[in-house]
Amino acid sequence: MAEQDVKFYQVGTFVAGNRLLDIDQRTVQARVDRSNAITSGHRACQGCGEALGARFVLDAAMRATGGNLVAANSTGCLEVFTTPYPESSWQLPWLHSLFGNGPAVASGIAAALRAKGREDTRVIGQAGDGGTVDIGFGCLSGMFERNDDVLFVCYDNEGYMNTGVQRSAATPPAAVTANTRAIGPAPGNAFGQGKFVPLIAMAHEIPYVATATVAELHDLETKVEKAMSMRGARYLHVLVPCPLGWKSASKDTVRVARLAKETGIFPVFEAEHGEVTSVSKIRRQVPVEEYLRIQGRYAHLFGDHPRPDIVARIQARADRNIERFGLRSDGPETSDLPGGAS
Amino acid sequence: MLEVRIHGRGGQGVVTAAELLSVAAFGEGCYSQAFPTFGSERTGAPVISFCRIDDQPIEIHEPITEPDVLIVQDPTLLHQVRLFEGVGDDGYVLINSSRTLEELGLAEYATRFRPDRIATVAATEVARRRLGRPLPNAALLGGFAALTGAVSVDSIASAIRARFTPSVGEANEQAARDAFALVSDTIGGLSHA
Amino acid sequence: MLSQIEGSLAVARAVAGCRPEVIAAYPISPQTHIVEALSDVVRTGELTPCEYLMVESEFAAMSACIGASATGARTYTATASQGLLFMAEALFNASGLGLPIVMTVANRAIGAPINIWNDHSDAMSMRDSGWVQLYAESNQHAVDLHLQAFRLAERVSLPVMVCMDGFVLTHAVEQIDVPDQSDVDAFLPPFDARQELDPANPMTIGSMVGPEAFTEVKYLMHAKQMEALDEIPAIAEEFAQSFGRDHGGLVSPYRTDDAEIVVVALGSVLGTVRATVDALRDEGVAIGALGITCFRPWPADEVRDALARARQVVVVERAFAVGAGGIVGQNTRLALAHLPITLYNVVAGLGGRPVTRAALRAVLVDAVEHQLQPNQLHFLDLHEDVVRQELERLRSGARGPHAESIVRVLGAAAGSSPS
Numbered sequence: 013m014a015e016q017d018v019k020f021y022q023v024g025t026f027v028a029g030n031r032l033l034d035i036d037q038r039t040v041q042a043r044v045d046r047s048n049a050i051t052s053g054h055r056a057c058q059g060c061g062e063a064l065g066a067r068f069v070l071d072a073a074m075r076a077t078g079g080n081l082v083a084a085n086s087t088g089c090l091e092v093f094t095t096p097y098p099e100s101s102w103q104l105p106w107l108h109s110l111f112g113n114g115p116a117v118a119s120g121i122a123a124a125l126r127a128k129g130r131e132d133t134r135v136i137g138q139a140g141d142g143g144t145v146d147i148g149f150g151c152l153s154g155m156f157e158r159n160d161d162v163l164f165v166c167y168d169n170e171g172y173m174n175t176g177v178q179r180s181a182a183t184p185p186a187a188v189t190a191n192t193r194a195i196g197p198a199p200g201n202a203f204g205q206g207k208f209v210p211l212i213a214m215a216h217e218i219p220y221v222a223t224a225t226v227a228e229l230h231d232l233e234t235k236v237e238k239a240m241s242m243r244g245a246r247y248l249h250v251l252v253p254c255p256l257g258w259k260s261a262s263k264d265t266v267r268v269a270r271l272a273k274e275t276g277i278f279p280v281f282e283a284e285h286g287e288v289t290s291v292s293k294i295r296r297q298v299p300v301e302e303y304l305r306i307q308g309r310y311a312h313l314f315g316d317h318p319r320p321d322i323v324a325r326i327q328a329r330a331d332r333n334i335e336r337f338g339l340r341s342d343g344p345e346t347s348d349l350p351g352g353a354s
Numbered sequence: 355m356l357e358v359r360i361h362g363r364g365g366q367g368v369v370t371a372a373e374l375l376s377v378a379a380f381g382e383g384c385y386s387q388a389f390p391t392f393g394s395e396r397t398g399a400p401v402i403s404f405c406r407i408d409d410q411p412i413e414i415h416e417p418i419t420e421p422d423v424l425i426v427q428d429p430t431l432l433h434q435v436r437l438f439e440g441v442g443d444d445g446y447v448l449i450n451s452s453r454t455l456e457e458l459g460l461a462e463y464a465t466r467f468r469p470d471r472i473a474t475v476a477a478t479e480v481a482r483r484r485l486g487r488p489l490p491n492a493a494l495l496g497g498f499a500a501l502t503g504a505v506s507v508d509s510i511a512s513a514i515r516a517r518f519t520p521s522v523g524e525a526n527e528q529a530a531r532d533a534f535a536l537v538s539d540t541i542g543g544l545s546h547a
Numbered sequence: 548m549l550s551q552i553e554g555s556l557a558v559a560r561a562v563a564g565c566r567p568e569v570i571a572a573y574p575i576s577p578q579t580h581i582v583e584a585l586s587d588v589v590r591t592g593e594l595t596p597c598e599y600l601m602v603e604s605e606f607a608a609m610s611a612c613i614g615a616s617a618t619g620a621r622t623y624t625a626t627a628s629q630g631l632l633f634m635a636e637a638l639f640n641a642s643g644l645g646l647p648i649v650m651t652v653a654n655r656a657i658g659a660p661i662n663i664w665n666d667h668s669d670a671m672s673m674r675d676s677g678w679v680q681l682y683a684e685s686n687q688h689a690v691d692l693h694l695q696a697f698r699l700a701e702r703v704s705l706p707v708m709v710c711m712d713g714f715v716l717t718h719a720v721e722q723i724d725v726p727d728q729s730d731v732d733a734f735l736p737p738f739d740a741r742q743e744l745d746p747a748n749p750m751t752i753g754s755m756v757g758p759e760a761f762t763e764v765k766y767l768m769h770a771k772q773m774e775a776l777d778e779i780p781a782i783a784e785e786f787a788q789s790f791g792r793d794h795g796g797l798v799s800p801y802r803t804d805d806a807e808i809v810v811v812a813l814g815s816v817l818g819t820v821r822a823t824v825d826a827l828r829d830e831g832v833a834i835g836a837l838g839i840t841c842f843r844p845w846p847a848d849e850v851r852d853a854l855a856r857a858r859q860v861v862v863v864e865r866a867f868a869v870g871a872g873g874i875v876g877q878n879t880r881l882a883l884a885h886l887p888i889t890l891y892n893v894v895a896g897l898g899g900r901p902v903t904r905a906a907l908r909a910v911l912v913d914a915v916e917h918q919l920q921p922n923q924l925h926f927l928d929l930h931e932d933v934v935r936q937e938l939e940r941l942r943s944g945a946r947g948p949h950a951e952s953i954v955r956v957l958g959a960a961a962g963s964s965p966s
Contacts, residue, residue, distance in 0.1 A: 079746055080746050081746060082618070082744045082745075082746065084614060091754075091755075092755060095751060095754030095755055096755070097754055097755055097756045097757050097759075097760060098760070100751035100754055102749070102751045103749060104746065104749050105744035105745055105746055105748075105749045105750060105752075106744075106749070106750075106751045106752065106753075107613075107614065107617050107744055107752045107753050108752070108753035108754060109610060109613050109614070109637070109640050109644075109753055110610065110636055110637060110640050112606065112636075113606060113607065113610030113613075113637060116571075116602065116606070116607040116608075116610035116611045116614070117610050117611065117613055117614035118614060119571075119600060119602075119607075119611050119614065120569060120571060120600070120610065120611030120612060120613060120614025120615035120616075120618070120622075121614040121615065121617070121618045121744060122614075123569045123571070123598035123600050123611065123614075123615055123620075124568060124569050124598070124614070124615035124616075124618035124619065124620035124622075125618060126598050127568035127569055127596045127597060127598045127615075127620055128568065128596070128618075128619070128620060129596065133745075133746060150603055150604060150606075150607070151603065151604075151606070151607050151610065153603065154602055154603030154604070154607050157603070158600065158601065160600075372720075373553075373720045376551055376720050376721075377551045377720070380550075380551035380722055381551075385721075385722060386551065386721070386722070387719055387720065387721050388719065388720040388721075389714075389715070389718055389719040389720065390718065392577070392663065392664065392714045392718065392899075412721070412818075413685070413817075413818030413819075413821060413822060414818045414819045414822050414904065415712075415715045415716070415719060415815050415818055415819070416819055416901045416902065416903050416904070417901050419903070
């Protein structure tokens with residue numbers, strides 16, 4: 013069959029199989045020999061973004077390391093739905109210790125491998141936003157500061173989902189959770205300071221920091237591969253919609269993730285040693301309302317007592333992200349971030 | 355068992371003094387134990403260290419409340435802290451000062467002790483001469499050897515040499531020997547009195 | 548090698564001799580000299596291969612140890628007091644996962660009020676964490692216990708904490724024989740992990756266990772601790788044969804054979820206890836002492852056997868269960884069930900208050916003369932007038948924290964600065 017040079021602008025998002033692409037450009041997920049590090053049979057909800065994200069990340073990491081990989085996992089949805097006693101979905105060596113210590117456990121594993129002269133075996137630590145941004149934050153910072161040889165991945169579904177959808181420091185403003193209900197004068201989560209860990213990770217000047225979503229498979233896999241080509245502390249923050257917690261349709265998970273990026277609400281970028289090195293541009297900026305309307309956690313902003321003022325504030329934050337990270341594809345290539353590539 | 359209590363202020367090497375004494379005693383084949391009172395590490399605060407010497411294993415670890423020997427590294431503690439608490443009339447007292455007991459206001463108090471068991475020695479001055487620093491602990495250990503005879507000044511010297519770098523050790527050893535000579539003279543002078 | 552050195556340094560050398568592959572530690576008084584000395588030998592390469600993680604908290608320290616131990620590395624840490632509590636969650640995790648981590652606890656009181664001095668409240672608060680707990684009577688014992696601890700931990704797949712009295716032992720300079728490297732190597736073989744994170748043989752460690760199986764898993768933890776009751780004396784015996792020092796295994800009886808009254812205690816206070824026993828023996832009192840080295844698992848049979856012939860038992864402990872009574876006392880009482888023995892429970896040495904021969908002698912004489920109440924907790928050297936004053940102050944509605952007003956009262960009573 014004749015080959016032709018074809019350029020797709022959205023490769024891998026609608027076409028998981030990549031059947032029209034050069035074999036080398038195909039995603040890990042498209043390969044027959046993918047490791048399937050999280051094998052089927054786990055108990056995740058239908059449409060779970062985290063299951064998808066973890067599968068993408070781990071298979072890519074397994075490929076990048078030739079299967080020479082050990083995983084530490086903090087308590088959370090991922091840990092719970094992959095290990096319903098007496099079964100386990102994990103096809104790689106995997107350790108779950110506690111909720112707050114994922115990064116420290118990963119550091120310990122890396123130290124042991126180093127002591128044993130087995131540094132060819134790589135370490136990945138993973139946690140949800142709770143285990144990364146809140147309770148695991150101290151350990152995460154310690155791991156960064158020591159530059160331990162760990163890739164830490166945060167699967168961010170913006171709340172404590174496993175315990176019934178409570179807010180975390182990663183829960184966005186106005187979002188409804190079980191303890192930030194749409195009642196009272198300020199419905200939903202507060203417009204607080206937020207805690208955007210990718211920027212905090214950059215402040216530690218670690219070798220590699222990146223954000224990604226489950227909507228862009230190639231992008232996510234490339235970032236994992238790149239991270240695994242480096243040594244030292246690396247951090248990957250993946251947006252993983254949760255249909256249950258976000259009250260979105262289980263079929264919409266990828267769509268919601270894409271809209272998070274295309275609105276500017278979730279900036280997708282890479283940074284090395286504290287400087288942004290690349291951003292994923294937004295081709296068509298989507299108004300935040302399109303993103304908010306398909307999630308029940310924002311339903312109180314519309315309907316009988318609409319809150320266009322809150323929507324406007326959310327829009328302003330998205331606009332700020334776009335300016336700050338230089339996400340508009342027709343805009344300047346520079347960013348005025350403190351560590352921005354200019 | 356011989357029980358020694360050393361009083362001083364943080365930063366004067368009070369803890370080291372007790373340790374060196376214990377090492378000296380160990381060097382002579384004795385069992386010995388040294389430990390400080392513990393508090394925040396703060397220069398200038400009153401510090402007490404203890405040393406026990408025995409020819410049998412020492413099993414107790416309580417603070418020394420009835421010392422056989424009292425060493426006062428910092429005379430500013432006199433009249434401020436109850437230094438002499440628990441010291442018996444047969445005890446030994448060595449005070450770091452260039453002044454006499456009379457000048458220190460201790461003449462009357464000193465009469466309860468045996469005259470050949472209480473002495474002052476200008477250890478800080480000795481230290482300044484030998485080390486260039488007012489660290490009197492090594493000198494006082496030399497004085498202790500002379501006053502009590504519990505360990506030899508040579509053992510003190512060995513302990514000092516093992517602890518410090520060659521030049522510092524040498525200086526401290528000289529300070530110890532100087533003070534040993536001074537106190538020996540003082541005590542020796544008494545027996546002819 | 549026999550030398551005159553600080554307890555902490557001796558322990559650090561002993562631990563280094565055991566060839567740990569990963570050390571993760573966070574400094575806290577009075578453990579600092581141990582972890583500093585270990586940091587030095589890793590830095591110079593004297594201890595190699597060993598990775599030393601300067602972690603950001605005790606919680607991180609134990610967590611890193613968990614990761615390292617699960618990867619098949621011999622792992623060590625040390626802490627005290629608040630640090631032990633800060634890693635509490637991880638302690639239970641380590642024992643639940645059956646990881647043979649060894650940890651030194653430089654026993655120190657737990658706040659509030661903050662107190663850096665020695666008592667046993669820290670280790671006692673974690674007595675049910677599933678860790679084996681060994682208490683050293685002396686620095687030599689501490690050194691020897693660390694070697695045995697690694698062997699025990701790896702044999703029964705349980706973590707072991709070696710408790711040594713903070714400051715009292717850690718900061719005392721004494722003559723201690725630290726085993727030479729070749730002798731340690733002969734006694735302690737390389738770690739052969741029972742579970743190991745290895746890509747060649749992937750396993751899932753730490754999954755959730757539901758109601759249908761949790762009981763069995765916990766029972767196995769208990770069974771392993773009970774197994775340790777046999778292993779500890781066996782290892783102590785092997786140690787005695789290799790090194791010529793026998794501290795006893797689970798317990799160490801002293802002049803108990805014909806004793807009518809026996810003092811039970813843990814840790815360095817046993818030196819004072821034995822000296823007091825000797826003095827009373829000289830006066831014709833048929834008295835003995837029982838040192839408990841292994842507190843968890845609780846050697847009920849050995850305690851019972853050692854005390855069965857006595858008529859009175861005085862438990863002297865450096866911690867207590869607030870609102871409930873003694874801890875060692877309660878455990879001892881259980882071991883002596885149905886025996887015609889009167890048990891007295893004395894709490895002494897809290898927050899570093901010295902336990903003196905004089906005070907100990909006085910309370911023992913009271914017991915002998917039946918002047919001591921058996922069914923109540925006695926606080927040795929309690930300033931009763933101060934307590935009464937404070938209670939009166941409370942009743943009158945005065946405000947402010949207890950600690951500050953008590954210190955003020957004691958300060959006023961004592962005069963100027965303490966000597």
